[in-house]
Structure formats: structure tokens, C-alpha cells
Amino acid sequence: MNYAEDRNRRMLRARDTMDRRYAEPLDVAALAAVAHISPAHFSRVFKATFGETPHRYLQRRRIERASALLRETTMSISDISTAVGFGSFATFTRTFGQIIGETPSSHRLRSGDGVAPTCAVKSLRRPA
Template structure:
């Protein structure tokens, strides 16, 4: 893969990082990368080791974890705040990546996480892909 393609893929990835709560689909992301949807999906996976959808869902779950740790929103409110449109799909993906349901995660004490610097906390609380839909 050439540097120009990597730069275009990075623009699409940066868009997902910034606008994770917006309705983003492969076609729109491919347009940002100036590629066809199929070529974009294959190239993204080759460059980043996961599909664009998987990457976007990881960003959404990462943000959902932060909102759930605050504890001032319901699981349903958090689901919609991070751009998911189905509570069932959100809960299933959250459980797959985090290892516990959003409700259980929200109810757990997160006091130890609050003492960590933000840069360490981000690494410590990052969702890890380990289920059957990994990648």
C-alpha cells in the first residue's frame, strides 16, 4: 500500500474518531478516502487489522465506557449518545468487547480508575476484541 492511500485511510479513521456518534457507513467513509467502498474496506482492514465497522464500534464502546463510569446517564441514553441505534446490538457488542454487560459495568465501582492519569486510563480501559466477531 502506498503512502497516499494510507493518508486517505487515515482521514477516514480520523473522521470516525471525531464523529463516532454520527451515522457513518462504509460508503460515506470510502468517499472521504476517495476509494470505492469495497477497496476502502479491504484497504482499511489491511492497514489497521480490523474492518471499518469494527473500528467504529470500538470507538463507540470506548466512549460508552467513559459515560457509564460517570454514572449520570442510563444505559439506553449512553447507547444513543455514542451513535448506536439498537440497545440490543449495543449491549451485545459492549459485552463482547468489555466482558460484562453495560449495566454491570455502570454499577461497578470505578474509583480506582479515577485516580489514573487520562493517558493511562485510556489504555487501561480500552475495549479488547476477543469474541467470535473479532476483526
């Protein structure tokens, strides 16, 4: 196995951990340990591999899950914020707005329209 393949496998292992454990407190040091590299090197390599920092990837993953919970459940927005791993409701709403482009409450209201096929709705609502 060459260096690039090994590096990519390590980054995929860390990203898979983030996908599985998105609601838990994850820091760069813990993710770097999963990838078996130093924390400083991990951040650089992750961004080079996936095009965004580990922190931004984790935030986006959490917001994707929050978006699904807003559409599919009647949980309060505050409970959803906590369930997806945000320690601060203000940080959750600000991050949600930056990624989705609307507030969590307006997102929930808009999700009940049911005019388009589910596949189209999911494609349009997937954060960039």
C-alpha cells in the same frame, strides 16, 4: 509521495472522520468518499492498514466512548446507547459485552471503586 504514503493518508483521513463523527450514522460508502476510493476497495485497504474492518473499528470507538460515559456521568444506559450512535439497545449491550467483557451496568458499578490510579484504570479498561 509514493502509493503507500498516499493510501495511508487516505485511510487516516477516514479513520479521523470515524473518530470525530462516531455517533453519526456512517456507512462504508460515506467513508470511502472521504478517502476518495471505491467502497469495496476501501473496506479491504482499511482492514489491511488497521487490522480490523471499518464497521468493527467504529463499533469499538463507540463502545470506548460509552465506557467513558458510564464511568463519568449518571446518564441512563439507554441514553448512552443512543448518544454514541447505536440505534438498538440490544445491539449496544451485546456489542459492549463482546468488546469490554461485561454488561454496561456491571461496568458502571465496577467503575466506582477508585482503588487504582486513573492511568492504570484507563490502561486496563481500554478495549483490545
